[in-house]
Amino acid sequence: MAKVSIYLNFQGNAQEAFNFYKEVFGADFSSPFMFMRDIPPMEGMPPLPEQELGAVMHVALPILGGTELMGTDMLESMGHKLIVGNNTTINLEPDTRTETERLFNALSAGGSDVAPLADQFWGAYWGCCLDKFGIRWMFNCYEKA
Numbered sequence: 001m002a003k004v005s006i007y008l009n010f011q012g013n014a015q016e017a018f019n020f021y022k023e024v025f026g027a028d029f030s031s032p033f034m035f036m037r038d039i040p041p042m043e044g045m046p047p048l049p050e051q052e053l054g055a056v057m058h059v060a061l062p063i064l065g066g067t068e069l070m071g072t073d074m075l076e077s078m079g080h081k082l083i084v085g086n087n088t089t090i091n092l093e094p095d096t097r098t099e100t101e102r103l104f105n106a107l108s109a110g111g112s113d114v115a116p117l118a119d120q121f122w123g124a125y126w127g128c129c130l131d132k133f134g135i136r137w138m139f140n141c142y143e144k145a
Contacts, residue, residue, distance in 0.1 A: 031060035
């Protein structure tokens with residue numbers, strides 16, 4: 001079933017923030033902490049610096065009314081710098097690749113493609129874009145090709 005969630009970016013303190021949110025909302029993680037050290041080696045990508053291996057790759061926590069907060073730490077080694085405006089992303093999880101592509105193409109028109117849609121190791125057809133109004137959108141579709 002399609003759903004929407006809110007994706008938050010942090011600069012090294014995602015684990016602290018999500019442990020705080022867990023207490024505030026009294027909820028259990030729907031996806032426990034995955035760390036950068038858990039990412040399998042990818043061809044053409046240099047290894048991460050030792051100090052970034054403990055950074056949060058992904059975490060998810062249900063909050064209210066079926067809404068889920070998700071989060072990650074941004075990596076300085078990849079040129080990521082947290083600023084107000086890139087710390088929040090609307091995550092869409094359409095049911096089909098066709099709908100994912102339609103939404104991605106419409107929202108990225110006149111904006112900028114941050115990452116084109118592609119199959120990822122966590123099992124999703126994933127991409128991210130900044131629309132022409134400066135809003136960040138992320139896509140995760142779990143329909144198989």
